[in-house]
Amino acid sequence: MGYDVSPDPMPEELAFIRSDQYSFVLQGVPAVDVEDGVKSTDAKVNGLDVIKKWRVTRDHTPLDNMEQPIDFDSMAKGKVPNFLVDYRVAQHEGSPAWNKGDFSGTTFGPRQSRPRSGE
Numbered sequence: 211m212g213y214d215v216s217p218d219p220m221p222e223e224l225a226f227i228r229s230d231q232y233s234f235v236l237q238g239v240p241a242v243d244v245e246d247g248v249k250s251t252d253a254k255v256n257g258l259d260v261i262k263k264w265r266v267t268r269d270h271t272p273l274d275n276m277e278q279p280i281d282f283d284s285m286a287k288g289k290v291p292n293f294l295v296d297y298r299v300a301q302h303e304g305s306p307a308w309n310k311g312d313f314s315g316t317t318f319g320p321r322q323s324r325p326r327s328g329e
Contacts, residue, residue: 213291219248219258235314240306244295246288
């Protein structure tokens with residue numbers, strides 16, 4: 211599809227732990243968070259700087275609304291991999307499972323004798 215896969219450019223931000231998906235992980239449910247990344251299609255634009263500025267000036271503020279400049283075509287393109295990952299998971303036989311040795315799966319995944327609330 212022409213997408214580059216890259217590591218988290220700001221691991222110190224703990225984006226996955228702060229994501230909506232993490233609530234599932236804490237309940238033992240495998241989850242994935244596909245991000246659009248920071249690489250710009252315009253070589254003159256530093257995507258990481260744009261993201262950092264947006265997080266400081268708009269994210270979770272009154273300016274984080276539909277009046278801000280939004281590149282809807284780019285946004286739609288970025289959602290295609292998200293859709294395809296979700297679609298593949300939905301079409302797969304059986305439930306999603308943790309990768310062997312995965313930290314989250316080992317820490318939060320199903321355990322043979324996990325007590326239920328109130329037991």
